[in-house]
Amino acid sequence: MMTNVMIWGLSDDTLDIFSSFRAIMAGASGSIMHLGIGPIVTGSIIMQLFAGAKIIQLDLQDSSDKQLYQGVQKLLVLFMIPVESIPQVYGFLDPSVAIIDRFGIGWANAVIVSQLFIGSYLVFLLDELVSKWGIGSGISLFIAAGVAQSTFVGTLSPLPTVQGAAMSLENPPSGTLPMIFYTLRTATNSELVSQNGFELILLEHANPVAALVSSIIVFLVVAYAESSKLELPLTHGKVRGHRGQYPIRLVYASNIPVILMAALLANVNMFTLLFWSHPVLSTVPILGRNGAWSKAHWFGSYEVGATTPSDGFAWYSSMVNGVGDWLLPLLNQTGDAYGHSLGQIMTHVFVYVFFMTAGSTVFAKFWIETTNMGAKDVAKQIERTGMQIPGFRKNPVVLERILERYIPPVTLFSGAFVGLLAAGADLLGTVGNATGTGLLLAVGIILRTYEQIQKEQAMEMHPVLREFFGAD
Numbered sequence: 001m002m003t004n005v006m007i008w009g010l011s012d013d014t015l016d017i018f019s020s021f022r023a024i025m026a027g028a029s030g031s032i033m034h035l036g037i038g039p040i041v042t043g044s045i046i047m048q049l050f051a052g053a054k055i056i057q058l059d060l061q062d063s064s065d066k067q068l069y070q071g072v073q074k075l076l077v078l079f080m081i082p083v084e085s086i087p088q089v090y091g092f093l094d095p096s097v098a099i100i101d102r103f104g105i106g107w108a109n110a111v112i113v114s115q116l117f118i119g120s121y122l123v124f125l126l127d128e129l130v131s132k133w134g135i136g137s138g139i140s141l142f143i144a145a146g147v148a149q150s151t152f153v154g155t156l157s158p159l160p161t162v163q164g165a166a167m168s169l170e171n172p173p174s175g176t177l178p179m180i181f182y183t184l185r186t187a188t189n190s191e192l193v194s195q196n197g198f199e200l201i202l203l204e205h206a207n208p209v210a211a212l213v214s215s216i217i218v219f220l221v222v223a224y225a226e227s228s229k230l231e232l233p234l235t236h237g238k239v240r241g242h243r244g245q246y247p248i249r250l251v252y253a254s255n256i257p258v259i260l261m262a263a264l265l266a267n268v269n270m271f272t273l274l275f276w277s278h279p280v281l282s283t284v285p286i287l288g289r290n291g292a293w294s295k296a297h298w299f300g301s302y303e304v305g306a307t308t309p310s311d312g313f314a315w316y317s318s319m320v321n322g323v324g325d326w327l328l329p330l331l332n333q334t335g336d337a338y339g340h341s342l343g344q345i346m347t348h349v350f351v352y353v354f355f356m357t358a359g360s361t362v363f364a365k366f367w368i369e370t371t372n373m374g375a376k377d378v379a380k381q382i383e384r385t386g387m388q389i390p391g392f393r394k395n396p397v398v399l400e401r402i403l404e405r406y407i408p409p410v411t412l413f414s415g416a417f418v419g420l421l422a423a424g425a426d427l428l429g430t431v432g433n434a435t436g437t438g439l440l441l442a443v444g445i446i447l448r449t450y451e452q453i454q455k456e457q458a459m460e461m462h463p464v465l466r467e468f469f470g471a472d
Helices: 019-025 037-052 064-092 098-102 107-133 138-154 175-185 189-196 197-204 207-228 256-277 312-318 327-332 342-370 375-384 396-404 407-428 437-461 464-467
Strands: 229-236 243-249
Touching: 019 138, 019 342, 037 107, 037 342, 064 107, 064 256, 098 107, 098 407, 107 138, 138 175, 138 207, 138 312, 175 197, 175 207, 189 197, 189 256, 197 207, 197 327, 207 407, 207 437, 243 312, 243 407, 256 312, 256 342, 256 407, 256 437, 312 342, 327 342, 342 407, 375 407, 407 437
Parallel strands: none
Antiparallel strands: 229 243
16 A cells, blocks of 8 residues: 555656665655665664674673664664655655745655655554564565565566557567467567567567566575475483474575665665765765766766666676676677676676675675574574483583584575575566566565464464474
């Protein structure tokens, strides 16, 4: 509902600087959900970096310190809402002429900022509500809903690719499956050959077959990875015959590292665009485009009216959006729309894949350490339950040494795995422009939500039925 409540008084000529990240930002351009989950994720990134770098000295095992950490993170989220909304309003979300004539430019901007703040604050409250009383987390459900909508529309939409124009071979349906049926039913074999119809179906359409195949592969790989786990056998030290397992998933760090890395790249895109085109920020020395000793083109340059970078660090680290960004220029031996050489295009691919893989690995390590999932924390949790690994002394230090063999390597592997899988899906494209990161997150979120619902139901079952359905 919030994505369909549009900002009152907003001009029609607005730029969406998060257009390539919409699927994972869980928002809609021009609505009160314009910022999506950006402030929440950014606040989480800052707190994790501070905790990981030991800038803040808090023992997250201590309940009072943990409450302080969570309280500061919530305050930081409330601080990040105006930090992210004010630059956008004064840079790109222009008020309409009617509201400027009515209130003046200052109050008109304040009205739009207040609407963004209210929308983001409602998202924050919904996240808190789901985390406390619901199943899973609010952020995860927001992402899954947005990606599911994009994938559904991109696969099945019967509307023409160019809205308002008549449907034809040059303007087929925008959905992958309707496009295939329409093209094969309408075009003759000679037309398919002369008009590159097969290339259109496979690679060049807004939602080509390659993107659908890529989406299916990501779904299957994530489903398999989520179900793969190593189970450490446990026995109770005092109750003879009582056994259990501690599962260490292949995707141990979940999909959170990819969310954090994608949000970080989104913020890089936002701030480089601000320093490039904002009337005031563009005059900042070194960083600004028109400032003294300007090096803005090193950080990121943009075409007039564009929100995606065309050169600089922001371009090299930006998302590779399907085969049209790299494979088709390589096959045709031509540069891209911005005039980059083939070497620059391949460097872009390498840098993006490297940042997604390495960044997700680093965030996976931080995430595990700040969420009590490290070897030391898990050893204490197992020790409190009275369980131990058979054949070893009941000692948290011994447990920690054994878990150190598994948890740190699996954590690093899971971070690199999800980062590489998301980047690979972006290279091939995804239906509905859901992005590889968004699709990866949505599949993992849906599977884990299903498992959590299953566990909730299992808790209410009779012990015999729980054993029959394989629940612990």
